[in-house]
Each structure stands twice: as structure tokens, then as C-alpha cells.
Amino acid sequence: MAKIEIIDKGKNVVEEREVSPAIFQQEVKPHLLHTVVVAQLAARRRGTASTKTRSEVSGGGRKPWRQKGTGRARAGSIRSPLWRGGGIVFGPKPRDYSIKVNKKVRRKALQNALAMKFQEGNLIVLDSIDLPSHRTKDFLAFAESVGITDALIVDVEPSRELLLGSRNVQSVKVLPQKALNVYDIMCYEQLVLTKAALEKIEEVLGQ
Structure with a gap:
């Protein structure tokens, strides 16, 4: 079974735990990722041209x-x-550009995106994210200490300090765990999860 290191904000390993093979050890299928990304982008279109x-x-x-x-x-x-x-x-006339994607395909694609980051070595798991304030300077100091450069950061419920501190940094995006999606994972080189977010993801997708 695959293992991953959980680090603190000083990049010290505080724990090593096994990850769900049903998510992180499956074969990555690019066509699944492509299908879901195309559907996500199509759903964003307003379709109001007339x-x-x-x-x-x-x-x-x-x-x-x-x-x-x-x-x-x-x-x-x-x-x-x-x-x-x-x-x-x-x-053109107003139209709906959205593409239907089956629920199982969406789920499989999200598992594939997570597996891809893990297999590339671009998955970082933190024990928690506690920032002293909402200042960008504090967030950048934290990001540098952990090794975050171009990343999607996911927490179960991101703190106000994290949301505001990272808002001005172009190479970083913060999402709550329930909003995790294939497109955003693919847009960033690194995927940063808190331990709580990882546990929740495994609970939802690992069955």
C-alpha cells in the first residue's frame, strides 16, 4: 500500500500514513480527464450570443x-x-453549451486527477494550515517554508486568513474540499491538502 508523508509548516515530517489505493494507485486515463475538463469549461459558457x-x-x-x-x-x-x-x-442564438457527463465518469476522473498528482510526486499533505494573520506577506512566508510555488490548496473549510492571504497570489488558488474539481487540479503543478481534507476525500471517493 502506498504511503505519504504529512508535514508541518516547517516541512518536518510529523506522520507517515497509508493512502487509499482505490484513489491514488489507479491507472491514469487521459481521455477521462479530457472529457471532464471540456465539460467543465463548456458549462461555464453563458451562451447569450444572439x-x-x-x-x-x-x-x-x-x-x-x-x-x-x-x-x-x-x-x-x-x-x-x-x-x-x-x-x-x-x-448565433442563445443556447446551453453544457455537456452531460455521467456521475461515475466524473468521479473516476477526479480520482484520476488525484492519482496523477500523487504519482508525479506533486501531492503535499500538511497537518494543518494556521496563519498568524490574513496578510499576503504571512501567506508567502508560509508558502516558501512548505515549498509551495504553483499550487491548488484544499482544506475542509479554509480559514479566513488563508483565503484573504492567498487572494493576491496568482500562482495559488484555495478551495474547500467539497468544491474540489478536475479542472482546478489540472491547472496547477502542485496539489496541497490538509490532513483533514485528505481524510474527507478518501471517505467520499475511496469506497
Whole structure:
């Protein structure tokens, strides 16, 4: 069974514990990760782009000039798609871009993302995260002492000090454990979990 070291904010090992093989020792399947990331990004789209067809553009009910005798090309409406200010052919309409992904696929992809970080050696587990204040300076000192550079930090319930202290740091994102997702794991080189978050993840995904 695979083991992982749990460290404190001084990077000292305080405990070594086994991790769930059902999550961290499974084969990583890139196509699963791709499917879920595409679905997540698609779900973020607003889908509000809209254009008017010739039937929706204001005006154009009357024939602009008679059919014959003027020397001009024949025209039936000033809102023809050929005219400036006319209707748009095959333009976008409001739509839902979301893609259905089965619950088991989502679950498997999240397990795969966690396994990938563990197998790459980019999973850091801390006994806890206690910052003296919400100042960015204090967070940066903590990050440097632990070895955090480009990371997603996950706690069961992130403290106010952690949320505010990391808010200004572009290379770091903080999430509560229940909001953990494949896209955010993939976006950062490191995944940093608290011991409590790891236990909760194993409880939810390790069955």
C-alpha cells in the first residue's frame, strides 16, 4: 500500500500514513480527464450570443422599389441578408453549451486527477494550515517554508486568513474540499491538502 508523508509548516515530517489505493494507485486515463475538463469549461459558457434574422430586424416590410424599369437590381426588402443592416443568416442564438457527463465518469476522473498528482510526486499533505494573520506577506512566508510555488490548496473549510492571504497570489488558488474539481487540479503543478481534507476525500471517493 502506498504511503505519504504529512508535514508541518516547517516541512518536518510529523506522520507517515497509508493512502487509499482505490484513489491514488489507479491507472491514469487521459481521455477521462479530457472529457471532464471540456465539460467543465463548456458549462461555464453563458451562451447569450444572439443575432436577428431577416424576420426579426425592424422594418423592411415594403418593397424598396418596383420590380422592373429602374435599372437597379431587384429587391424585395431592405432587411435582406445581402443588405447592410439586414438580417443575419445562420447567426448565433442563445443556447446551453453544457455537456452531460455521467456521475461515475466524473468521479473516476477526479480520482484520476488525484492519482496523477500523487504519482508525479506533486501531492503535499500538511497537518494543518494556521496563519498568524490574513496578510499576503504571512501567506508567502508560509508558502516558501512548505515549498509551495504553483499550487491548488484544499482544506475542509479554509480559514479566513488563508483565503484573504492567498487572494493576491496568482500562482495559488484555495478551495474547500467539497468544491474540489478536475479542472482546478489540472491547472496547477502542485496539489496541497490538509490532513483533514485528505481524510474527507478518501471517505467520499475511496469506497
